Amino acid sequence: MKLSIQTDxxxxxxxxxxxxxxxxxxxxxxxxxxxxxxxxxxxxxDGTSVMVPAGDVLYFESVDRHTFAYTAGSVLEVTFSISDLAQRLEGSAFVYAAKGCLINLCRVTSLRPYVGGRLLALLDNGEEVVVSRRYAKDIKQCLGV
Structure with missing residues (x-):
């Protein structure tokens, strides 16, 4: 692959x-x-609306009908459901890790087997996210593992 950058x-x-x-x-x-x-x-x-680049989000998780975006330094409550976010972020690095969780594959540093055919995804901030059996194969394929 050839790479070139031009500034203008x-x-x-x-x-x-x-x-x-x-x-x-x-x-x-x-x-x-x-x-x-x-x-x-x-x-x-903390009651304040905040905008963050999607690339800063490690993962989204739905808990008790509320959806949260987890970044390296904070947790934000977002108004969209997980399925709405999946549609809005289609074609990006966000994929389902579980029914109520979207994970940013750009932030995954390693995968390891976990109990019951699941995977444990280690993120670049040291946090671990459990990947369900249903989505484990897809994530492995996306990451080329």
Missing amino acids: EDLTETEVLIRCVEVDEHIAAIVATLRIHDRRIVGKH
Whole structure:
């Protein structure tokens, strides 16, 4: 793969152009990584509305009909359900880890087997997320494991 970067002071926003023979899983992963950094998540923290880049979110979790976004430094309550977030973030690095959990694959540093055919995903902040049997195969495939 050949990589080149051109700077242009006249541009008003960053443009990324990918030239390839075909769109394979590697190109799709690159596109997913780029897309995630262009999206923002709005949530509430201590009664204040906060916007964070989607790439900063480690995972989303639904608990008692409330959805939370977990970042390295905070927990935000978001108004969308897990299924709404999955649709909004489709094509990005967020995938289901369990029925009520979306995980950011860009933030996973390792996977290891866990009880009952599940997986334990270690995130780059040291936190662990359990991946259900239902989604374990998909996550392994996405990560090329």
